Amino acid sequence: VVVTATETLGHEGIRDLVWDLEPYEADLVVATGVVDVAGPRMEMRPVAGLPLIHVEKPSYHGAKRSGKRAFDLIFATIALLLLAPVFAVVAVAIKLDSKGPVFYRSERIGLDGQPFGMIKFRSMVMDADQQVTALIKQNEGAGLLFKMREDPRITRVGRFIRRYSIDELPQFINVVRREMSVVGPRPPLRREVENYDGMIRRRLLVRPGVTGLWQVSGRSDLSWDESVRLDLSYVENWSMVSDILIIAKTVKAVIAGEGAY
Template sequence: TAVLDAVAAHRADLVLVAPGARLAGERLRRISWALHDAGLELAIFPGLVEVSVKRLETLSAGGLPILRVAPPVSRGVQPLLKSVLDRAGAALGLVLLSPAFLAMVLAIRFGSRGPAFYRQRRIGRDGVPFVMWKFRTMVVDADARKAELSGSNENDGLMFKMRRDPRVTRVGRLLRRTSMDELPQLINVVAGNMSLVGPRPPLPEEVAEYDEVELRRLAVRPGMTGLWQISGRSDLSWDETIQLDLQYVDNWSFTSDVDVMGRTLRAVVDGRGAY
């Protein structure tokens, strides 16, 4: 009666029931009877977070309805296709972009003192460290100056982000705005340390602060692009970043990678959150 009164008060067309200690099968059955007799729809929230509907399947056991949650895709044809796309796409990209690489190397070298490439230790799949390549966008002593800027961090989590970071060079701002500073990571993809699509590769000091949930990000290879990059990048909060990464890890498919790569071009042109 209380449910029907609430439905009438809010003029609802559907009732969503969430799991709880007081919601046993018998009570739920009576609620469904009352709603269906009144011509109303009933939906039941299973309490699962960030699980794609593609992984859900309804079964019956002993006359009881069961919701089966399929495990994330980790074997078979799809991971093989991902590996082939990664290696072949990255190798082709290095060949086609070699003239652009040369132009960016010259611009960086003439723009500020120091090497054109920047190598940084990152953490990859299963917590294995690797050296990630980027075009240098900061002054040569940027890492040493990071501690003095810690109070200016604009990210609410473990990542360090500043919209107006004084360490970034003039050429570096353009490279970051267009995401071209990430292109040398094609070398990491060919080497097998990274994927074209995946979570952002974290720094060792970030991983050292991870809890059990955040460590789940390391279940797959990090990517050059991913849900984080096409959803706002540095404008996202730490919780939003983790949520997107876990969504990718648990619900990955080959078609989702293709979709992310297609949406990456639009995100690069838009430039939102790139700094």
């Protein structure tokens, strides 16, 4: 039996319900009214004889954040060393496939609203940014995002490296430069941030991530509202354990190639 309207039943009503359920093999669950708060942040504490739930504050500073930074630096450094041969092969493939640089810098907004240049392998033609206006009517992205499943700007090599998220590997350089984290919210564009309301701006309380809940939950197939909800949930509840689990799920999502285009 699930009780969601505790204010309607009141203390006596819930007590009577507990007594009424005693003869039956039924569990009683009482909703707290708190949403998108992870279990480890909630603790039952008796206050004045009443069982109350204490909700811990989100962790944005202190030793926990320092531990995350140390993990980011070690993980990104090892990843860059191990992926060096992959970088070399992809760089040659990009140069042979189309004219232009190997890397592409995209301005993104990071921690506390500070802009930075996010590094990716170039997967589109050189003047891709100038073609957005002409393609805007064909936008298939959710909310403020611009996405097309069959984007004509994407090169042959670009289509392959985007499907398996290989184009995002250079972002580990941003992690080493303290502009990004291994796990975090999706790195937003300036035009997205300019249209944020007060709630969505909470995404900027932590560094954006190379991967995150959005990456393991559908990526480009997510609706705008769902993408925002996942990012805010991560900001409020992140922990080292959850980061490791997200990294493990990312490997599975990348191999499947779902939601990547």
